Structure formats: structure tokens, C-alpha cells
Amino acid sequence: xKPDNSFFRQPVDTESRLSLHLPCKIILSDQERQGTVxxxxxxxxxxxxxxxxxxxxxxxLQSISIxxxxxxxxxxxxxxxxxxxxSFSAKRSSSPTLDAYFEKTGSYPF
Numbered sequence: 279x280k281p282d283n284s285f286f287r288q289p290v291d292t293e294s295r296l297s298l299h300l301p302c303k304i305i306l307s308d309q310e311r312q313g314t315v316x317x318x319x320x321x322x323x324x325x326x327x328x329x330x331x332x333x334x335x336x337x338x339l340q341s342i343s344i345x346x347x348x349x350x351x352x353x354x355x356x357x358x359x360x361x362x363x364x365s366f367s368a369k370r371s372s373s374p375t376l377d378a379y380f381e382k383t384g385s386y387p388f
Contacts, residue, residue, distance in 0.1 A: 299316065308338065352364040
């Protein structure tokens, strides 16, 4: 007999992402931290933190700066250990910057 899996969460479609491995600066209200961007979409950015960067107050996050892409206002969507997902504060204004980067590299999220 096949088990009833109705109690499992239904999969949610997410926006296409482009895998990356780029250094970034995480700008907090009182300091800067280092990280590595592991993916990007038109909604936000995935960032890996180094172990010494893990314990900061996520509420103090203001923006992120990624060389060759640009600077973005962001907020923390989720954080698990050394990994966090950041959403763009202004998706509409981040799109042209991302379009320019995707066109320059010839790589697009899919």
C-alpha cells in the first residue's frame, strides 16, 4: 500500500538562479564582513559566510557589494549556519544591474 504523503509540504516553484562563486562585502550598520556569493536570481542572492563571520546581528545588514556586479540594498530572508539568503530591497532597480552583468558574462539564471 502506498503511504499517504499529503502531510508533506508541497514543492514551491522558485525563481531560476545562476550559480556563482564570487567574493562580496556584507555591509552592516557599523562594520563590513566578507562572504562568497553562491547564487543570484532577480529576487536575491545566496551568500556563504566564513566561520568567523557567522555571528553578526542580521538586523544590522544594510547592503551587499559584489565586484563586477554592483551594490544592492538587501535584507535577510533566511539564515542557516554559514549560509544565508538575501532578498533585494528594491527588485525593480536591481534588475538593470543584473541584466548588464548577465549580458556581459553571457550566463543567465535558468
